[in-house]
Structure formats: structure tokens, C-alpha cells
Amino acid sequence: MPISQMSTLTAQPSLLAKSLLAIALLVLAVNVLAVGPTIGVEVPPRKNYGLSTAKRANCMGCHKWHGDGGTGYGGAAISLRKTPLTREQLITVIKCGRPGTNMPYFDKQAYKNDECYGMTFEDFDGDDSNRPLQGKKYLNERQVNAVANFVMTEIQGKPITKAYCEMYFGGPTRECDLIKEP
Numbered sequence: 001m002p003i004s005q006m007s008t009l010t011a012q013p014s015l016l017a018k019s020l021l022a023i024a025l026l027v028l029a030v031n032v033l034a035v036g037p038t039i040g041v042e043v044p045p046r047k048n049y050g051l052s053t054a055k056r057a058n059c060m061g062c063h064k065w066h067g068d069g070g071t072g073y074g075g076a077a078i079s080l081r082k083t084p085l086t087r088e089q090l091i092t093v094i095k096c097g098r099p100g101t102n103m104p105y106f107d108k109q110a111y112k113n114d115e116c117y118g119m120t121f122e123d124f125d126g127d128d129s130n131r132p133l134q135g136k137k138y139l140n141e142r143q144v145n146a147v148a149n150f151v152m153t154e155i156q157g158k159p160i161t162k163a164y165c166e167m168y169f170g171g172p173t174r175e176c177d178l179i180k181e182p
């Protein structure tokens, strides 16, 4: 066999091997792309959406990580653990805030129509001390519901537990270790 032909013969298996490797890598890449991020996007428990939304809206900046309220910037925020409010009322307070207090409103349409206590911004003209304060971020319907659900299922009427603490901080922390449970 002429040398020139031999070289093509030896080249062919290696080409085949390269193709197989390329296909294998492609299949692997497609799997990683298809499976990897999907797991990350779909699996987190629903309550974490409420928690992450509450964090982004900075609810805890005033109500504290434990939700038990206390003094901070914005004055004394009421305890969300002791709040007697119903789901409906929680949603109203989140959307509309409380005029005359430091509890801000989070609904973009608040006081533009009369869905907040039947009042609009015009009602506060010349009354700056009671004018509703705007939240750090607007929350849409889904986000307001998620935050209200989070407050109801994890905070309202409950003691501060290590489990809550670790969920809030995303893992064990020194602060959580200090929590004494009965």
C-alpha cells in the first residue's frame, strides 16, 4: 500500500473518534443546559419567593429579620408576629401602607385611584405629615400575595425559631445559634 493511502487510513479512525467525542460533548452540554438551570429555577420552595420579595422590598429594614418589629430607621415598626390582621388586611397594608406613619405603600397604583382607603394623593395636598410614603420597590399583585403568604405562614402568631432564622439567613449563623427554644 502506498504511504499516501496508509496515512488516510490511519487518519480516518482518529477523525471518527474526534467526531464521537464532539457528539458526546454536545450531548453533555445540551443535558447540562437543559437540566441544570431548570432545577435551579423550578425547585425552590414557594415560600422563598415571598421571603426574597420581602427582602427586596426591605420589609425587614423596619420590621427586622425576625419580623417582630422594634425601632429602626422609620421609627417603631409593629410586630408582624403579633399582628391580628387578616390576609385581606395584610394585603391592603402592603399595597397602601399607612398614611401618617412610616409604613410605606408598595402598589404602583396606590392613591392614584381610590382603592387605598378611598383616598388619593390629592387628599393629602397641604398635609405633608400624613402624605403616604413610597416603598423602596413597587410590588405587583403576585409579589404582594407572596409577601402576605410569607408573613402568614412563617411569621404571624409564631415565636422566633432557629428554623425560621436559618431559613431567613439561608443557613446556620451565630445569630441563629443564640436563639433559645423552649
Ligand code: HEC
Binding pocket: 054, 057, 058, 059, 060, 061, 062, 063, 073, 074, 075, 076, 077, 078, 079, 080, 082, 083, 084, 085, 090, 093, 094, 098, 101, 102, 103, 104, 106, 147, 151
Ligand atoms: C420604612 C419602614 C417600613 C418598611 C420598609 C415596611 N414597614 Fe411595615 N410598618 C412600618 C411601621 C412604622 C408600621 C406601623 C404603622 C402604624 O403605626 O400603624 C408598619 C406596619 C405594618 C403592618 C401592620 C401591622 C398591624 O398589625 O397593624 C404590616 C402588616 C406591615 N407593616 C407589613 C410590612 C411589609 C410586608 C413590608 C414590606 C413589603 C413592610 N411592612 C415594610 C414600617 C415599615
